[in-house]
Amino acid sequence: MVVLSRTAKLDHFSDLIKTCKPTSLFAGIPVVDLSSPDAKHRIVRACEEHGMFKVINHGVPLDFMTTLEAQALKFFNLPQSQKDKAAPADPFGYRSKRIGPNGDVGWIEYILLSTNLDIISHKSLPIFKENPEIFRDAVEDYITAVKNMTFEVLEMVADGLGIDQKNVLSKLLKDEKSDSCFRLNYYPPCPELHALSGRSLIGFGEHTDPQIISVLKSNNTSGLQISLKDGTWVTVAPDQTAFFINVGDCLQVMTNGRFKSVKHRVLADTQSSRVSMIYFGGPPLSEKIAPLPSLMAEGEESLYKEFTWSEFKKSANRSRLADNRLGPFEKSAAVMLSNSQF
Ligand SMILES: C=C1C[C@]23C[C@@]1(O)CC[C@H]2[C@@]12CC[C@H](O)[C@@](C)(C(=O)O1)[C@H]2[C@@H]3C(=O)O
Ligand SMILES: O=C(O)CCC(=O)C(=O)O
Numbered sequence: 001m002v003v004l005s006r007t008a009k010l011d012h013f014s015d016l017i018k019t020c021k022p023t024s025l026f027a028g029i030p031v032v033d034l035s036s037p038d039a040k041h042r043i044v045r046a047c048e049e050h051g052m053f054k055v056i057n058h059g060v061p062l063d064f065m066t067t068l069e070a071q072a073l074k075f076f077n078l079p080q081s082q083k084d085k086a087a088p089a090d091p092f093g094y095r096s097k098r099i100g101p102n103g104d105v106g107w108i109e110y111i112l113l114s115t116n117l118d119i120i121s122h123k124s125l126p127i128f129k130e131n132p133e134i135f136r137d138a139v140e141d142y143i144t145a146v147k148n149m150t151f152e153v154l155e156m157v158a159d160g161l162g163i164d165q166k167n168v169l170s171k172l173l174k175d176e177k178s179d180s181c182f183r184l185n186y187y188p189p190c191p192e193l194h195a196l197s198g199r200s201l202i203g204f205g206e207h208t209d210p211q212i213i214s215v216l217k218s219n220n221t222s223g224l225q226i227s228l229k230d231g232t233w234v235t236v237a238p239d240q241t242a243f244f245i246n247v248g249d250c251l252q253v254m255t256n257g258r259f260k261s262v263k264h265r266v267l268a269d270t271q272s273s274r275v276s277m278i279y280f281g282g283p284p285l286s287e288k289i290a291p292l293p294s295l296m297a298e299g300e301e302s303l304y305k306e307f308t309w310s311e312f313k314k315s316a317n318r319s320r321l322a323d324n325r326l327g328p329f330e331k332s333a334a335v336m337l338s339n340s341q342f
């Protein structure tokens, strides 16, 4: 009986309660010191092996990171009625529990923003009602610094892959039409989980990120997990001063599958809230997403049909979180075989 009342709050969210095998903290996430001369090679190896790496000595001022986190917490700690009035996500704005347009849910609240600064300043302004300038300045400072670090990382990726044109990837994010976005996630603690012995509550269900690259910073609460090549889920040890960078679906295509977009998810914590902020670097809508010619060996075929980011995004927006979004764009084995005979 006691157990029933303690878990009553979770009754509506039974879909979110999963029996997950216990996972230990994973010590294998590659750590890349961006100031080190071999950073580019370590990044390429990490993208091939895990689709994710952690960066230190990244040059983003710690003050930008802590200020934005404090502002985000201030917002998420407002009464629910005030947050609901802030700006319903469509797709940009504040939302609780529902993720995306197709029925996915999670133990989460979030703010989704476009990184186009004009849109931040105008369209999303109602979100910053309490203290518009302070919140908006914190978002702008943070995004500007994180973008610059991301450009540098993408230039190292190109260099590490032996591509002469070092800006081949970064120019897509630098483009004023770049379709990138930014997400502030808040996972409330869930003490009721104690009563569900051994089971976990899904904060953000398993998925890959559709863009080129994602850059994540969190507070010191664990919860982020990645799926290794053999399908085992492992927990990423949090590090609030570092960034976790992961390969998105577009970068998988642009490297013709040499890099894999990493499957990841977030589990809620019983005691502490998790705050995360993620910059999703995407190309302009009209950009054709295809393997970079300089990476293709002689006679090598693209594993994917041709598509633009706009076409992929439309298809992604019809998918559920856990779907393989690249599936509809993969060439079938029969097509690959018949092409290879010519
Ligand atoms: C279920 C969905 C939410 C999502 C759009 C989608 O239809 C499939 C991809 C999801 C995702 C995952 C990474 C990012 O958090 C996100 C903003 C993105 O670009 O793709 C979300 C989308 C979302 O929350 O709208
Ligand atoms: O909140 C996190 O740590 C990860 C969230 C995530 O994967 C996403 O927003 O796409």
Ligand SMILES: [Fe+2]
Pocket (backbone or CB within 6 Å): 207, 208, 209, 214, 264
């Ligand atoms: Fe993600």
